[in-house]
Amino acid sequence: MPRALRATIPEAVASSVPQTFATEADRGRLTPAGLRAVRKVVEHWKLKGHEAAALLGVSTSTWDRINAGKWDSSLSQDQLTRISAIVGIFKGLHLLFADGMADRWPALPNKGPLFGGHSPVKAMIDGGIPMMLDVRRYVDALRGGL
Template sequence: MMANPAPSAQADERRKSDVALKTFFRITDGWGLTSQQQKVLLGDPPRTTFYKWRNGEGPTLSRDTLERISYVLGIYKALRILFPTEEQANAWPKKANRDFDGVSALDVMLKGSMINLADVRRYLDYMRG
């Protein structure tokens, strides 16, 4: 008789979602983002879902939302490599950037498409060499 793996898989998805969201909110709080900006980066989930996630509750994350958070994590990691202090790394997303036609990386990310997150990530990877 084989055990049903579903509860374990559900627990893994729940744990993955919880860790991803906790990390996302820690990073974006450090960047000084508003709840509305955080919502956009997460793919504009319903308001109630967003606040449940913010409180460590709510549904597990979709693949799309996990991918968005993955880009944010990559951007954060690249900034921590490029800048000597966390303060400098956290300030960079809001600074005007000539490589983004004078707008900030945050402005690019807040256009809302996953490709915008990918563009900022790719730019930072390029800057890292």
């Protein structure tokens, strides 16, 4: 995982205590790191604003404010779950591929049954959190993590 992304993950997330994102205090504490992480992934994957917004579950205008650092609300439990899945996919791909393929793979058409010829990004946008979690499990399975 690139150092810039690794530095955005707080120690509490890396601990063995399961994170539920259920309390406002947890969401408020995790939001800044989550937003830094998702902005880095969006940059690495070269996603367009509307793609980033759809993956995060926000409007394009909200994504534009988030990306510009002009958004100061807490993310929802749903949005933090999305970020968790995205970061997990990002990390898994960087463990799987030793070259730039890790950042190209999400945008490439994929013939696997999970994707139906679409890119993983499109599949995740269309399928929401369940598909994001499926893609994370798929990437983990490819690298032998399951």
